Amino acid sequence: MAKDKKGTKKADSSASARMSNKDYLRELRRLHVEIVKLQEWVKNKGIKICIVFEGRDGAGKGGTIKALTERVSPRIFRVVALPAPTDREKSQMYVQRYLPHLPAAGEVVIFDRSWYNRAGVERVMGFCTQEQVVGFLKAIPLVERAIVESGVILLKYWLEVSPQEQTRRLEARIKDGRKIWKLTAMDLKSYSRWYDYSRARDDMFKATDTGHAPWLVADSNDKRRARLNIITDLLSRISYEEVPREKVKLPKRQAPGGYREPNYPLKRIAEKF
Incomplete structure (x- = not known):
């Protein structure tokens, strides 16, 4: 806790500015509609x-995607989080394994990390050559233009977090048994290379922030505000209207017609709560 000039303790401004869970849930509910x-x-x-x-x-990224998709149909909102490429995929054109996942009519596809792995983790961790990175940054704006010209609305969000906040969150993963699975050996290696990632990000923005597919940057140091801001921005960029629906009313249930519940020898779980 910081002190003012008189030595009086005062709350940290960044912490006090964080959105309350009550306000967050109220706004999220409205946005879910x-x-x-x-x-x-x-x-x-x-x-x-x-x-x-x-x-x-x-x-x-994961929390934002969860907030975005938790009230919609997974048949329409589809999340894609690809694992490391197979040997076969490594021999293909780089973006080839991503293209089959692009949306068809009536679909929203969300990439939790994407073809930009080449500009980020693959570059920083040495999984590709510098020539491959340069080739990717030169080619991907043309690929994205083709995607957009095919009728796809393409939105690219970059979540920006400070080094201090990243440290706090990764340490929380170490201490929390619910989150430890999120922390991989690759995450630990990546953590030590903050400025390599900064340089990679800057080069990526410079080469791929285009008129047809611009980068949209969100301050994610406050997770709740970031989620709300991103969802609000997303909704503002798509012209949509409410589809008229018939008023829903539950019909009457049929009469039992002599039906009786069977006495199956089923095991019921212990009720401990």
Whole structure:
């Protein structure tokens, strides 16, 4: 806790500025209603949307994607998080393994990390050559232009987190048994290379921030604000309307017609709560 000039303790301004969970849930509930409206519009009109989420480890990509998708249909909102490429995929054109996952009509595809792995982790960790990175940065704007010209709405979000906040979050993963699975050996290696990643990010922005597929940067030091800001921005970039629906009313259930519940020898779980 910091002190003012008189030596009086005062709350840290960055911590006190964080959004309360109550306010967050209220705003998220409101935005979820709009996301459902967007979903029905996408399904009704055959819209194709592709959303790319990128950022350093611990920037909050997974939490943002969860907040975005927790009230919609996984048949329409599809999350793609590809594992490391196989030997066969390594022999293919680099973006080839991503292309089959692009949306068809009536779909929203969300990439939790994307083809930009080549500009980030592959470059920094030495999984590709410098020539391959240069070739990728030169080619990918043309690929994205082709994606956009095919009728896909392409949105690219970069979640920006400070080194201090990243440290806090990664340390929390070490201490929390619910989160330890999120911390990999690769994350630990990447953590030590902050400025290598900064240089890679800067080069990526310079080469791929285009008019047809610009980068949209969100401050993610406050996870709750970041999620709300990103969802709000996303909704503002897509022209959608509420699809009229017939008023829903539950019908009457049929009469039992002599039906009786069977006495099956089923094991019931112990009720401990």
